Amino acid sequence: MRAETSAYSTRFPLSASTSPLGARSGSAYLAGLRDGRAIRLDAVNVADVTEDARLARSAQSIAALYDLQRRPDLQSSMLFASPSSGMPVGLAFLQPTNTSDLVRRRAAFETWADFSGGMLGRAPDFMSALISGLAAASDYFGVKERQFGENLARYHEHCREHDLCLTHALSRPVTDRAQAIHLVREEGQGIVVSGSRALATLAPFADEILIFPGPSPKQLVKDRDEDYALAFCVPVATPGLTFLCRQSLDFGQSAADHPLSVNFDEQDAVALFDHVRVPWERVFLYRDVERANDLWTQTQAFYHGVHQFLVKNTAKAEFMFGVTSLAAEAMGTDRHQHVQAMLGEIVDAIETLRAFIRAAEVDAVRGPGGTVVPNPEVAETARSYFPAVYPRLVEILQIIGASGHLVHVPAAIAESDVADVVEMHYRTGAVGGHERVRLFKLAWDAACSGFAGRQLLYERYFDGDPFRKRSARYTGYAGKDEAQQRVRAFMARSMRER
Numbered sequence: 001m002r003a004e005t006s007a008y009s010t011r012f013p014l015s016a017s018t019s020p021l022g023a024r025s026g027s028a029y030l031a032g033l034r035d036g037r038a039i040r041l042d043a044v045n046v047a048d049v050t051e052d053a054r055l056a057r058s059a060q061s062i063a064a065l066y067d068l069q070r071r072p073d074l075q076s077s078m079l080f081a082s083p084s085s086g087m088p089v090g091l092a093f094l095q096p097t098n099t100s101d102l103v104r105r106r107a108a109f110e111t112w113a114d115f116s117g118g119m120l121g122r123a124p125d126f127m128s129a130l131i132s133g134l135a136a137a138s139d140y141f142g143v144k145e146r147q148f149g150e151n152l153a154r155y156h157e158h159c160r161e162h163d164l165c166l167t168h169a170l171s172r173p174v175t176d177r178a179q180a181i182h183l184v185r186e187e188g189q190g191i192v193v194s195g196s197r198a199l200a201t202l203a204p205f206a207d208e209i210l211i212f213p214g215p216s217p218k219q220l221v222k223d224r225d226e227d228y229a230l231a232f233c234v235p236v237a238t239p240g241l242t243f244l245c246r247q248s249l250d251f252g253q254s255a256a257d258h259p260l261s262v263n264f265d266e267q268d269a270v271a272l273f274d275h276v277r278v279p280w281e282r283v284f285l286y287r288d289v290e291r292a293n294d295l296w297t298q299t300q301a302f303y304h305g306v307h308q309f310l311v312k313n314t315a316k317a318e319f320m321f322g323v324t325s326l327a328a329e330a331m332g333t334d335r336h337q338h339v340q341a342m343l344g345e346i347v348d349a350i351e352t353l354r355a356f357i358r359a360a361e362v363d364a365v366r367g368p369g370g371t372v373v374p375n376p377e378v379a380e381t382a383r384s385y386f387p388a389v390y391p392r393l394v395e396i397l398q399i400i401g402a403s404g405h406l407v408h409v410p411a412a413i414a415e416s417d418v419a420d421v422v423e424m425h426y427r428t429g430a431v432g433g434h435e436r437v438r439l440f441k442l443a444w445d446a447a448c449s450g451f452a453g454r455q456l457l458y459e460r461y462f463d464g465d466p467f468r469k470r471s472a473r474y475t476g477y478a479g480k481d482e483a484q485q486r487v488r489a490f491m492a493r494s495m496r497e498r
Helices: 026-032 056-069 099-115 124-136 146-162 289-299 302-331 337-362 376-405 419-426 433-447 450-461 466-475 480-497
Strands: 038-041 079-081 088-090 166-169 182-186 190-197 208-211 230-235 241-245 269-279 283-286
Touching: 026 056, 056 099, 088 124, 088 146, 099 124, 099 302, 099 337, 124 146, 124 166, 124 289, 124 302, 146 283, 190 230, 190 283, 230 269, 230 289, 283 289, 302 337, 302 376, 302 433, 337 376, 376 433, 376 450, 376 466, 419 433, 433 450
Parallel strands: 038 241, 166 208
Antiparallel strands: 079 088, 182 190, 190 269, 208 230, 230 283, 241 269
C-alpha cells in the first residue's frame, strides 16, 4: 500500500486546517503568485508575474474578482458556509444537490462574468466548478485503489478551503507520442513524470495545475499506454515545471486605448514537465487505462464547467450587444432597419443562451455522490452553439462600426492641446467627441484588435474541435433510434392507408 502522506513540501499542504481558510482577498491571491514559478515570456524568465508589465494588469483583474466576492453587499450571493470549516467559501466550489443549488451557483458565476464582460474565459470559477464535479465522482477514481478517490475528495476540500485558482491542460502540443506526459518512474513518496501539455490558459496566474487524461479521438490502449493513464495536480511553482507563454497582448499600452487587452489577457501556455515529482496524495489516477478513457463520460464532471462557461458566454453576448448598440446609436445608424435586424441577431443569441442555461438547470439529472448535473443533452447543444454564433457577433460589430473602428485617436492626442478639436470633430448628435473616441476604442478592442482575434479563436476551439463535437452530437445522440422509428412507423401507416 502506498504511503498516505509525503515528505514532499508544497506551498499548500493538503490539509483543510492549514490557514488561511475561506474566501481569499485580492492581496492574498497576489501574494500567492510570488513563489518563484518558472514562466517564460518573450524568451526570458518572468521574475514576478505581479510586477511584470506584460502580466501585472491581468493579475490585478483576477485579484479584483477575489475582492468582489468578499464585498459586503455581494457575500450572500457569492459565498456559502464550508461544510467542513463553516468559513465562507466560493460558491463555485458548491457540489449542487438540486436545481436551487444550480441557480444559486449560476448567480455567482454571473457576477464574475459581468465584471469582464465575459472576456475572462478562464476565470477561476471555471476550474473550481470542474474540480467540484470531479470530486463528487471520487468513487470512480477509487475503483482500483481507494486512496486515489480519497485523494481527490481531499483535494477538492483543500482547494475550497484555500480558495485556490487552478489551471489545467488537456491536449498534447505535438504529435510525437514520446512528448506526451508520461510516467518516468515510481518512487516511495510518489511518482516522477515528464512531457508536455497544452493549452494551460491562465497558467501564470494560477496556484496549481491539474493534469487529467484529455478527450481524444484515439483512446489509450490497455497493456501499452498505462504510463500515459495518469491524473494528478501540482503547484505551478513545482521544481521541473516550466510554462512557455505566447506573446502578451498587453504591450504596455494605455488602458484608455486598449481597455480589454491590458486588463483581461489571461494568457495561454504550454506546460513542460521535466522529471517533476508528484507525491502520492496528489495522484488521482495511476496507470489506469480503462478509467482514463471513460473519465469524462462516466463522471459527468465537465458539465459543471459547461454551466460556468454558458454563463460567461451569455455575459459576453450581452457585452457585445451593449457595445454594438451604443456604436450604432452614436453614429445614428440604429434607425436603419438592416442595422436593427443585425442587432436583433445578437438579441436572439442572448435569449438562446439564457434558455440553454435555464433548461439545463430545470432538467438537471442525477449525478454521482448525491449531486445533480446540468442536463447533458442541453449542455452539449449549447457547447456547439456559441462557437458558431460568436464569430457572427464579432462580424456584426465590425460591420456596424465600419470606419468608426479606424478613425479614433489615441488618448495622448485626445487629452493633448488639441482636445477641443477632438471634441468638436468627433462628436455626433448622440454623443460627445471624447465619449465617441472612448467607445470606439472599446469596440476596436472587442472586434478588431489582437485581443479580439484571440477571443475569436478561443471561443471556437477552447472546448474542443467544433466539427468533432458536432459530429459526436449525431453519432452519440440518444434520440436517434426513436426518431427513426417514428419515421418508419409513419411510412408503414401511410402504406396501409393507401
